Amino acid sequence: MNSGKLPRSYVLVLLLCLACGSTARAKIPVILSTDVGNEIDDQWAVAYLLVNPEFDALGIISAHAPTVAPPAAHTTYMLLLDEVENRFKMYSHPPLFEGSSLPLEDVKTPRPNAGVDFIIQSSKRLSKTDRLNVIAIGAATDVASAILIGPFIVDRIRVVAMAFNNWPEGGDEFNVLNDVKAWQVILASNVPVVVGCGDVCRNHLSLTLDQARDLISAHGPVGRWLWGEFVAWYYRFLKPIRKDDFSKPWIIWDDITLAFALGMTTQEVHPRPVLNDNARFEHPQTERTITWITGIDQTRMWADFVGKLDAYQRTHAVGIARTEAFLSQ
Numbered sequence: 671m672n673s674g675k676l677p678r679s680y681v682l683v684l685l686l687c688l689a690c691g692s693t694a695r696a697k698i699p700v701i702l703s704t705d706v707g708n709e710i711d712d713q714w715a716v717a718y719l720l721v722n723p724e725f726d727a728l729g730i731i732s733a734h735a736p737t738v739a740p741p742a743a744h745t746t747y748m749l750l751l752d753e754v755e756n757r758f759k760m761y762s763h764p765p766l767f768e769g770s771s772l773p774l775e776d777v778k779t780p781r782p783n784a785g786v787d788f789i790i791q792s793s794k795r796l797s798k799t800d801r802l803n804v805i806a807i808g809a810a811t812d813v814a815s816a817i818l819i820g821p822f823i824v825d826r827i828r829v830v831a832m833a834f835n836n837w838p839e840g841g842d843e844f845n846v847l848n849d850v851k852a853w854q855v856i857l858a859s860n861v862p863v864v865v866g867c868g869d870v871c872r873n874h875l876s877l878t879l880d881q882a883r884d885l886i887s888a889h890g891p892v893g894r895w896l897w898g899e900f901v902a903w904y905y906r907f908l909k910p911i912r913k914d915d916f917s918k919p920w921i922i923w924d925d926i927t928l929a930f931a932l933g934m935t936t937q938e939v940h941p942r943p944v945l946n947d948n949a950r951f952e953h954p955q956t957e958r959t960i961t962w963i964t965g966i967d968q969t970r971m972w973a974d975f976v977g978k979l980d981a982y983q984r985t986h987a988v989g990i991a992r993t994e995a996f997l998s999q
Contacts, residue, residue, distance in 0.1 A: 717896060768785065871922075875923060
């Protein structure tokens with residue numbers, strides 16, 4: 671006799687399917703564009719992305735910077751490959767792409783490459799209500815090129831960037847200065863834009879040498895490598911010669927973008943500015959908006975970072991050892 675109730679086995683299967691579907695939807699789809707190797711913060715951001723199961727890391731694109739050897743995007747690509755395969759021992763990983771080594775010539779002409787194509791193609795399975803997060807922590811050339819080649823993607827992606835100095839001035843922060851025209855393209859489009867600026871990073875993501883050591887150095891081989899990168903940078907650029915002064919901090923700028931994606935920031939929404947050639951904002955009346963990050967829960971973010979890093983290294987320790995043994999034969 672049919673009582674109107676579903677069989678218990680059916681209910682269990684249905685609940686399991688719903689749980690699996692919910693887990694899949696909870697993943698945050700991300701493509702990262704990074705000038706890794708320019709400073710040390712990109713290495714930390716790539717690490718946070720790769721070890722965090724909350725992210726669906728679709729791919730990573732190397733960006734150009736004038737401080738790395740030309741062709742710039744190829745140099746950053748090789749550094750990216752080294753981090754992913756040699757430091758993390760990831761022999762199966764999200765695809766890596768070499769981006770543009772030059773900024774845009776003007777606001778109408780893209781610089782096509784495989785990374786740009788990947789942004790466009792990856793966006794096609796998403797929508798206005800379920801957007802792909804394109805995170806730019808270097809020059810935004812490839813992001814702007816994707817918008818120019820496939821303008822429909824503005825309805826499928828959200829740009830989250832470490833860029834500009836402050837609100838409301840804007841300013842020629844390094845990533846913006848490396849391709850002002852790219853940012854003019856982005857801001858003139860209808861794509862949603864989230865900015866984590868330099869002043870907020872300085873206030874929330876600065877680490878002294880001691881703080882960086884205490885935070886990361888004891889967290890496995892990847893932690894020791896990130897600590898070594900910090901030390902090398904610190905002694906090269908920050909520590910005064912022949913002075914025992916270790917008080918000056920350095921900033922892990924780029925993690926502001928991942929903190930936003932993970933819901934660990936505060937932000938405000940403003941009318942979207944227009945960007946001048948000098949990287950300063952003008953503020954005409956407009957219906958477009960921009961989301962500006964105003965703060966970071968850095969205590970929560972750092973705890974999450976090292977916790978995910980530890981979990982990743984515990985989970986992959988056996989696999990890493992086996993892979994290394996196989997490759998050494």
